[in-house]
Amino acid sequence: MKTNLEEAIKKISEKYSHILTQEKLLEMASLSIQSKSNSYSPYSKFRVGCCLLTSDGKLFTGTNVENVTFGLSVCAERCAVFNAVSQGAKKIIVAVVCTDMEYVITPCGACRQVLVEFGLEDCFCLSLNDINHMTAEELLPSSCRIDHLKKE
């Protein structure tokens, strides 16, 4: 779902005013692009970078890592989540994902589920020419959440 970028950035900055300024959002975009440069994607040549913001204001990055057996490849978003969680992050609230494409690419289904598991609320997807903002509910409506496993 494409939204007006200025409106989305303003809304996000207000929502997370204690930890996410417009400058920090730009820093996240920069780190996402920087992380993309580390992509290991010799098979697809499809580079992806991701930067995550946690609820305590920390930033974590990831990139896609492919494997000759394809099934073992990991997307940038999950790489960033695993990086964050392995360093103690508990709640991830914002993701910025970038590619080299001229049109916006959004996270795959597996990454959407993993991002939602750790509390993702907002996602920005950058292309070379455009940017999209989506809420977690827009990314993965009616997602499977930990609450669903609790017995009443």
Ligand SMILES: [Zn+2]
């Ligand atoms: Zn993915």
